[in-house]
Each structure stands twice: as C-alpha cells, then as structure tokens.
Amino acid sequence: MSSRKAYWVWDIEAETIEGGEFLYQLLGIEDRKEPIHWKLLESEFSEQDLISVQEVLNQHFDSKGKETFRVETSHLLKESGEQINVLWFGEVIQWSIEGKPLKISGLAKKKVDLSAREKLSKLETFLFSRLMEHLNESIFFKDLDSKFIRINAECARKFGLDHPDDAIGKSDFDIFSEEHAREAFQDEQKIIATEEPIFQKVEKETFSDSDEVLWASTTKMPLYDNTGELIGTFGITRDITDKKLLEDELEYNRKMFDKLSELAPGFLFLHKVEKDNTIRFPFASEGINEIFDLKPKDIKDSIKPLLRRVHKDDIKSVLSSIMESVTFLADWNIEYRIHHPTKGERWVRGLAKPEEQEDKSVLSPGYITDITEIKEASERNDKLRLQFQSILNAIPNLIFIKDLSGKYLVVNDAACDFFGIAREDFLGKTDEELGVPEENAQNFRQADLKVIESGEPIFIPEIKTVKETGEEYWHQTIKLPYKQIDTDEEAVLTIVTDITDRKQRESELDNSLEIIGQQNQRLTNFAHIVSHNLRNHAGNISMLLNLHDPEESEEEQREILGYLNTAAENLNESIADLNEIVDQQQMSIDQFKDVNLKVYLEKIKEILVSDILSNNVKFEEDVPEDLVFGYNPAYLESILLNLISNAIKYRKPEVAPRIKITAHETDGSFYLEVSDNGLGIDMQRHQEKLFGMYKTFHGNENAKGIGLFITKNQIESMGGSIEVESEPGEGTTFKIKLK
Amino acid sequence: MSTRSICIIDDDKVYTFGIKKIIKNLLPGDTVTTYNNGKEALEQLKKLQKASESLPDVILLDIDMPEMNGWDFLKEFDAVRDSVEKKIEIFVISSRIESGKESLYQVEWDSKVSKFVPKPVDANRLKELLS
Numbered sequence: 024m025s026s027r028k029a030y031w032v033w034d035i036e037a038e039t040i041e042g043g044e045f046l047y048q049l050l051g052i053e054d055r056k057e058p059i060h061w062k063l064l065e066s067e068f069s070e071q072d073l074i075s076v077q078e079v080l081n082q083h084f085d086s087k088g089k090e091t092f093r094v095e096t097s098h099l100l101k102e103s104g105e106q107i108n109v110l111w112f113g114e115v116i117q118w119s120i121e122g123k124p125l126k127i128s129g130l131a132k133k134k135v136d137l138s139a140r141e142k143l144s145k146l147e148t149f150l151f152s153r154l155m156e157h158l159n160e161s162i163f164f165k166d167l168d169s170k171f172i173r174i175n176a177e178c179a180r181k182f183g184l185d186h187p188d189d190a191i192g193k194s195d196f197d198i199f200s201e202e203h204a205r206e207a208f209q210d211e212q213k214i215i216a217t218e219e220p221i222f223q224k225v226e227k228e229t230f231s232d233s234d235e236v237l238w239a240s241t242t243k244m245p246l247y248d249n250t251g252e253l254i255g256t257f258g259i260t261r262d263i264t265d266k267k268l269l270e271d272e273l274e275y276n277r278k279m280f281d282k283l284s285e286l287a288p289g290f291l292f293l294h295k296v297e298k299d300n301t302i303r304f305p306f307a308s309e310g311i312n313e314i315f316d317l318k319p320k321d322i323k324d325s326i327k328p329l330l331r332r333v334h335k336d337d338i339k340s341v342l343s344s345i346m347e348s349v350t351f352l353a354d355w356n357i358e359y360r361i362h363h364p365t366k367g368e369r370w371v372r373g374l375a376k377p378e379e380q381e382d383k384s385v386l387s388p389g390y391i392t393d394i395t396e397i398k399e400a401s402e403r404n405d406k407l408r409l410q411f412q413s414i415l416n417a418i419p420n421l422i423f424i425k426d427l428s429g430k431y432l433v434v435n436d437a438a439c440d441f442f443g444i445a446r447e448d449f450l451g452k453t454d455e456e457l458g459v460p461e462e463n464a465q466n467f468r469q470a471d472l473k474v475i476e477s478g479e480p481i482f483i484p485e486i487k488t489v490k491e492t493g494e495e496y497w498h499q500t501i502k503l504p505y506k507q508i509d510t511d512e513e514a515v516l517t518i519v520t521d522i523t524d525r526k527q528r529e530s531e532l533d534n535s536l537e538i539i540g541q542q543n544q545r546l547t548n549f550a551h552i553v554s555h556n557l558r559n560h561a562g563n564i565s566m567l568l569n570l571h572d573p574e575e576s577e578e579e580q581r582e583i584l585g586y587l588n589t590a591a592e593n594l595n596e597s598i599a600d601l602n603e604i605v606d607q608q609q610m611s612i613d614q615f616k617d618v619n620l621k622v623y624l625e626k627i628k629e630i631l632v633s634d635i636l637s638n639n640v641k642f643e644e645d646v647p648e649d650l651v652f653g654y655n656p657a658y659l660e661s662i663l664l665n666l667i668s669n670a671i672k673y674r675k676p677e678v679a680p681r682i683k684i685t686a687h688e689t690d691g692s693f694y695l696e697v698s699d700n701g702l703g704i705d706m707q708r709h710q711e712k713l714f715g716m717y718k719t720f721h722g723n724e725n726a727k728g729i730g731l732f733i734t735k736n737q738i739e740s741m742g743g744s745i746e747v748e749s750e751p752g753e754g755t756t757f758k759i760k761l762k
Numbered sequence: 763m764s765t766r767s768i769c770i771i772d773d774d775k776v777y778t779f780g781i782k783k784i785i786k787n788l789l790p791g792d793t794v795t796t797y798n799n800g801k802e803a804l805e806q807l808k809k810l811q812k813a814s815e816s817l818p819d820v821i822l823l824d825i826d827m828p829e830m831n832g833w834d835f836l837k838e839f840d841a842v843r844d845s846v847e848k849k850i851e852i853f854v855i856s857s858r859i860e861s862g863k864e865s866l867y868q869v870e871w872d873s874k875v876s877k878f879v880p881k882p883v884d885a886n887r888l889k890e891l892l893s
Contacts, residue, residue, distance in 0.1 A: 386808065556858045558857055562777075566777070566784070566882060566883075570784065570787075
C-alpha cells in the first residue's frame, strides 16, 4: 500500500479528517473528495478500541508529540463484510499557543493477518527463494536420473549459465569433466538406492570446457516430494578451493618442517607458557628422542619429563633461565648437563626466542643440541692451547704473534718478561698502545706488513733496543707468515733471539782484535827496531873483525879491539832494552789493584829524591788524596817514574825545574797531567818519533829514547791514551788518560 | 886515480872508525873526514866553502842521526853544493834503507844522491862504490 493511499490529517478544532483512498474505503464512502466528519469515523471504532485510541493519543499529547503514536483497531468492511485490523500511526503537526493539539497527521494501514500455516508456508517459499538467490554455496536439486530440476544463482554462476533455469534438464556430464561427473552420478545413484546421505565429501571439480580445478565440500541427500515419495537428490556444495590450497600449503610446510626437523641434529620445539602459567609443548621434533630419549608426546602437556633429565647441579640454573626468558622475553641461551638413560652425562645447549602472543601467553620456538663432543673438543683444544703456551713459555726466545691490525694474539713468557708487561695487558694491544717508541713501532709494522704481503719470511740480523734504564739489548728477529688456527686469517709470527751476549762478546773480540792489532803494530815496530839496531851492531862487529889483520901494528890492533868492545857493549845494551820491552809487554793485565795516585806519586818522589834535591826541583801538585782506582801498580809506577824523571832530565840547564802535576776523575775516567818548564820539544820535527823506540831529541847524554815508548805502551794497554803539547824552550805538558 | 877527499857523516863511532880504516886500506891516497851528525857536518862544510877550501868529492851520509838527520842535511847542503862547480857525489848509507827498496829512494832523490845503500856495508861494497 502506498503512503498516499494511507495518508490522513485530522483537524481537531474543525472535527474533520481528510485522507487518502484507504480511509474512504474503510468507511464505505463513495465520494472521496469531501472531508470526513470525526463523528462518522468515531462510530466505526468499537468501544474498546476507542478507549485504547484515547489512551495512546493522551500519552502522545502529554509527551508534547515527542514520540509517534501507534495504535491498532478492528473494523468490519462494509463492502465485503471482511474483518480487518488497521494500524494507525501519527503525530501532532500543529499546536495552539496554549499548547493544545490542533492538527494530527498520520497513516492508516490495513494489517494483514494470515493463518499460522499460511504464514509459515509463505515465509518458507520466500526464504527459499532468498536463499536460492543469495546463498554463496551452490544448491542443486536433481531427479532420479541425476538431471537438474533446480539450481541456485551461485550454482548457475559456477556452471557459467546466464540463468538458473538454463540448467533444468541438464546433467553433470554437460557441465563437468567425465571423471568428476561420473563420480557424482554414482554417488547420487547410491543415495537413491540406499536413501543414505553423503556428508561433506571433499571433491575435486574439473570442468568439461576449462582447465580450472576447484575444490568443494558437498553434502547430498535424498529428495522426497510432499507425499513422501523419493523423487531425486539434492545437495549443497561449498567452494573450499582457497582453503584447500592453504591447507595443502600448510600440509606441505608441515611435512617439510617435519623432514627438516628430522634432519636437524637437535631437538626443535615450540614451548608455550599459558596465561595461567601452565607449560606445554605444542610442537616437539623427533630429535627429542636422540637427545633426551623421550617422545614428542611425552612433553606435549608437561615440561616435567624434560626437567627430570637435567643434571641435579644444573636444574636450578635451567629453571631460573627459563623463568627469566619467559618473564623478560629475553633470548634463552644456556649450556647445561643432562642425564641420558643410555648415554649418561651429556652437555646440551638450549636456545629459544620467546614472543608474547595476543592472548598474553608466551610462545618460544627453540632448539636444543648435544654439545658434548664440541665441549670435549674445546676442552681438548684448551689443553692443547695450554700445552702450546707452556712450550712457548719454555723457549728463551721472545715469541709473539700479531694479527693484521698489529694486535698481539699470542706472547710467550720470555716476551712478557723482556717488555715487563703482563700477558693480559699484552694481548689485543698494538705496539703503539703498549708505548713502543713510534719509530720502532712503525718499523715493526712495516716489516709485518711486508711478511703478510709477500708471504715470505723476513730475517732481521740486528735490532738495538735501549731500555728506559739505559740497558742496551741486541736482538735478532725472524718474522714468518702465519695463519690463525681458528679464523684462517693472516698473521705474523715473530721469533726474537737475544744476541746481546753475543754482541758483547763480538765487541770484546773487536776490542781484543784492536788490542792485538796494536800489539802487532808494536811488534812490527819492535821487530823493525830490533833489526835496525842489531843489524847495525852486528854489521859493525863484522866490519871490525874483517879489519883485524895480524900484520897490523899492536897499537892498531888494540884500537880495533877497543871499538869491538864498544860495539859488543852497544849490542848488549840494545838487547837489554828489548828485554825490558818484552818484559812489560808480558806484564799481566790481571795484576789489577786499587791504587791511590797520590801515594804512588810520593813513592816516585822518594825514588828520585837525589835527583830532586840536587837539581832543586819544585813540585806543584793538585792530586786528590782519595783518587783511588783499579790499575796495574807496576805500570803506574813506571809511567810516573818515566814522566817525572824525563821532566828533570830535560830541564833547562840554567833554570830551576818546576813540575806541575794535576789529576782528576771525570765520568769514571782518570786523568793525569804532567807539565814542566824544561827544554820543550819541537813537535813539528819530532811528533812522529816522540813515542817511538830509541828516539832522543836533545842530544842529552842520559837519553836512552826508550822511556816514552814504554809509557805509551803501558797506558794504552790499560785502555788509556797519552798526548803531548810542547814548544821548544817553553816546556812540555803530557796529558794522560790513565783509563 | 887521483886522490880524493871523502867525508863520512854518521853518529855511530864504531861504524865511522871501521869505514875510515877500510878506506885507508883500500885507497891509501884518499883523505877521510868524519862528522857526528848532519848539523856538525853542515857547519864545517860551510866554513870550508867560505874559506874557499876544497869541499869533499864524496860524502857517505847516514839518515838517523841526532841534531840533524840525513834528509835535512841533504836539503840544507844544496846551497853549499850549488855554489861550487865541483861535482860532489853523495851516497846514503843507512839501516833505514831496506835491502831491495833502494830504487824507491832513488826516484825521490835522484838529482842529489848517487846511490842508496843499506847498512851494514862491507869492504867489497865500499870499494865498488868508491871506484
């Protein structure tokens, strides 16, 4: 009924009602243009209806028209004599200033009142058609020959038909592939024969005209008519293709996972702690068998079988680690011991990553492996390492290994001792960080890099290191390319040999060689002088003997004999001098003794006392009384005697001799200076010969020319030196470094 | 052979005695003068030159001597030698001269020294030199 037909307006003041067709129809009035008087309508209401209308209206008025009123009344239609119920809806549309309702407007509708049975039947038909139209599942009805009687819209869509009616009279063979159609046909014939339904059969649907494959879940039942006679089958098919694919994928993944977890050499699990703190293992791989000798199902709902395997000393830490991991959602990572029923004590490592779920439970996928062998290997490794280190430590050479960045990886005790650095401070540091002088550190680094680049060892014959204490060390170094055992990374192995002792011996040898060289030089000199002198004397004697002639006069013979005597004496004297030189050369250096220079000086002055007194020699001395040092006493005596007696011997005849003697110690060396006011020496003429043998410069009768040679020899053999400064007529100064 | 004047400059008295004796025996006509060292010899020879007395024909010169050695004498003596027309022959006889190395000295002193002779010399060698 359209609202135009049902419309009405009631003018309360005028007591008239105007309205649509329905109102006139209800009152049986032909003329539908005139307004209807309220009294006329009122007469159509039963007494009871009027009361309820009055009540509803009053309520509406009281509420100032807030809510639309609704009231149902019964009427008898005049035309047909039919009993109908009418529903009235409306509201005040105009109020007086005083708040009285003036006009009410609304709708009046015939209320259709069917019998219960009719109502149900109509509803079913309606619902059925709605279902057939809108259901997402395919519904089909077939006759006894499995030909379609009716299908729904979805089914038509699936079959590719424009309208459901297009399927009528067709069979599955027209739609599906032979294979699927046949299977469906057989199922339906079985239902017809047995009148047993088939529930939720998963079918693979393949079509006659396409390659599409669909998966469906179908329920089929026998179809009876209203008399109860079997007239065919009907069914409902739900498309589960997406679900099926997902399931397939899940199944595939699950299988793959199972396979992988079988392959993995450990125990994979999903550990779940529910909100109520119950612990379950929704998944446990077969690996649990090998590691714990348990079955996955043993721990499905309880962790206890697993905990019972844990070593009693480790149970506490295992439990607290699990608690901590779950509570703080921190990674679980722990090594602990278990007791395996057949293998005994084993080491395992557990790893898990907890994740909080939406339902506040905590799910931890994890992994437990047996690390007993790794552990044992690592212990063996540790032992080997210790052994290696102790071998390294037993070697007196400095041994260390540095990595690419110059950091120490390994150092032995000898290296630690030499550098005075503890091993733990050594490792992981570079030379620079350890305070090695920059130049040295850079040199070492360059050598290391060269070894790594070339892959060839380097030999460094000598490196000098001066410690803070001033001690000098000499090292010989071999650098070898080395591969780190764990990482295979390049490194440099350095082996350092302390050659300080050898260097010292070498330097001693050098000194000895120098001394020997000097001795040799002296010996050559000596030999030269020997030949010079002895040859002269021998030549003279030979010459004189040849002159001897028995026919010569006695006088002449006597003269020759006299010269022969002189020559022999000269020869003796030369030999005695040479003996003296040989003697002092053989004076042992071992005859070392602490000597006080001042004391020895006094001793010499006593020896020379007659010379000093007769020549009125004056001494000027600056010699510390406590100047004591280790020296060969015989040498010191000889040196002092020679210098002082020379100073007296070569005095100026008319001048009183003055001898100045000073001595001092500087930096562990001892210096002596003896100067006189004597004749002096022409250095330009005599420097070369000054310290040679048999040289005298003054024509002085006492000059034997051997003293300074011996003096120089003695001083040099004690590690000292002698220099002379002199001008003729100005006196002479001997500057001596005693040692 | 005319008689010659021979001069020996050497500090070894035994040697000068021996040489003088040998020369007397070998060459009885020759005169021999001896000096102890270069200085003494130079002084005396200068005196002779000044007095226009004849200088020696031959000088037997030692090297290692006190006061003035043979080398210095050779240098100083040039002034005397150049002032006279007479040829003065000088033989250096010294133990400084090693046997076999005479020629090394000869190259250095060729214009001044006739021959370098190692000491000792015997009568035959001396006779050879002076003949």
